[in-house]
C-alpha cells in the first residue's frame with residue numbers, strides 16, 4: 001500500500017465566512033486580562049487566607065443560521081421564521097419547524113410587523129448587576145405579529161403600574177448608530193393614543209411597591 | 222468560571238475522599254442538578270451495574286456579589302434573547318407567576334403564606350441558612366411588606382443564595398438492609414422531564430399540546446413537573462397523590478413557584494388551588510405538609526446541592542430522624558410513610574420528581 005495517496009471527499013456543510021464588516025464598541029474600561037491573581041487577605045489570627053482570582057474572557061457567539069435575526073436588528077427590522085409546510089411563525093426565530101410531522105423542516109425568514117401585544121408582564125425592582133441603574137424595569141413577554149411564541153423585552157413610556165394584559169404595543173428601535181445587533185436594540189412602547197385604565201387596587205399596590213425603588217436607584221453611584 | 226473558580230472540582234473532592242480508582246462523573250443540570258444526579262444514581266443501581274453510589278452537590282454562591290450572582294444564574298437563560306433585557310430568573314418567574322395567579326384567582330397573600338411557612342419551618346432546622354442568619358419567625362404581612370423584587374414577587378417570596386454542600390448515598394436494598402436495616406428509605410418512583418429554555422416558547426408547543434391539551438402549559442404551568450410527576454406516580458403505583466403522599470420537599474425557588482408546583486403535582490386544579498392555599502393544606506398542620514425542612518426559602522438554595530438537600534430532608538422524615546436532626550418534633554410529619562422530592566431547573570426547563578417510602 002505504500003505510496004498510495006487516499007483522497008477523502010468531504011461534503012462541505014457551509015463555506016467558511018469571510019468577515020468584512022466589522023464594528024467595535026467595547027467600553028474603554030473593559031480589558032481582557034485572562035487569569036490573574038489580583039490580591040489576598042489573611043485573618044488576624046493568621047489561620048485563614050483568601051485569595052482573589054480575576055478572570056475576564058471575550059466570547060465569540062457565532063449566530064450561524066440565526067444570523068438574519070441579529071443582522072435584522074441592525075437594520076431596524078424584526079425578522080422571524082415560518083415553516084413552509086404548516087405556516088407556524090416564530091419570533092424568537094427557529095431554524096427548523098417544531099412539529100415532528102413537518103420533519104424538522106428548514107424554516108424561511110420573514111420580516112415581522114413592528115406591532116405586538118402584551119402576553120404577560122412584571123415590574124422589576126431588582127435585577128442583575130448590569131441592569132440595576134435602569135430600575136424599575138417593566139419586563140414583558142409580547143407576541144409580535146402572528147408569532148406562535150412570546151419574546152421578552154422591556155416596555156418603556158409607561159408608568160409601571162399601568163401595564164395591562166393584551167395591551168397593544170409598537171416596537172421602537174434605538175437610533176441606527178447606537179444599534180449593536182442585540183435584542184437591546186429595541187424595546188416596546190404602548191401604541192400611539194393608548195390610554196391606561198383608571199387607578200385601581202392592584203395599580204395602587206404596585207405603585208406602593210415601586211416608589212422605594214426610584215429612591216433606591218437615586219442613591220446608587 | 223461562574224461561582225466556581227475551578228473546573229471539575231469534583232476530581233479534587235473524589236481524590237480527597239480516598240476514592241481514586243472508582244468511577245466518577247459530573248451531572249450538571251441547572252437547579253435540577255441534584256435531582257438529575259439522584260435520577261442517574263437510582264437508574265445505575267436499578268440497572269444492577271452498581272451497588273453503592275455517593276452523590277455530592279455543592280455551590281459557593283458567596284464567592285461573588287448577590288447581583289452578580291443573579292446574573293451568573295441568568296446565563297442559564299437564553300443569553301441571545303433574554304439575559305440583556307433586564308432579565309434575571311426572579312423576573313422571568315414573576316412574569317410567569319403574574320399571569321398564573323390571575324388565571325387561577327390566586328392572591329399575593331395566598332403565596333406569601335408559603336414564604337412565611339418555609340422560613341418558619343426553617344426556624345426548627347439548625348442547619349438552615351434562615352435559622353443561622355436572619356433567625357426570626359415571620360408573618361404573611363412581613364412577606365407582603367418586604368421589598369419589591371419583581372411584581373408579584375417580593376424579597377421574602379424568594380429563595381436564599383447559599384454556600385452549601387449535600388451528600389447522599391444511593392444503594393441497592395440488599396446493601397441498605399445490611400448496613401442500616403431500620404433506617405433506610407426506598408426510591409419507589411422517579412421521573413425526569415423537560416421544557417423549553419425560554420418560557421415564551423411554551424404557548425403552543427406541539428411537544429405539550431399533542432401530549433396534553435391546547436394552550437398547555439402556556440407560560441404559567443410547569444409541564445415538565447406534571448410529566449415527571451406522572452412518571453414517578455405510575456412507577457410507585459400512586460393514583461391519588463394528595464391522599465397517598467404524606468409530605469414533600471419541593472423546589473420553592475419562589476413562593477409562587479411552590480404554588481404552581483402544587484398544581485403540577487396534581488394536588489389541586491384551577492378551581493381548587495386558591496382554596497387549597499387558603500386552607501394552609503401544606504403547612505405543618507395541613508393535609509400534606511410541604512418543605513418541613515425549610516425548603517429553598519428557609520434552608521437555602523446552593524444550586525448544585527439543593528435537590529440532594531431536599532432528598533436528605535425527605536429521608537430524615539421517613540427514617541424517623543427528625544427529632545434528632547431538627548430542634549423539635551414541630552416539623553416532623555408524624556408516621557410519614559411516603560414523601561415526594563422535587564427538583565427544578567431554568568424556568569421549569571428540567572424538572573424531576575421522586576417518590577420515597579420508608580423501608581420495610
Ligand SMILES: [Zn+2]
Pocket residue numbers: 083084085086087088097098099102105
Ligand atoms: Zn411545520
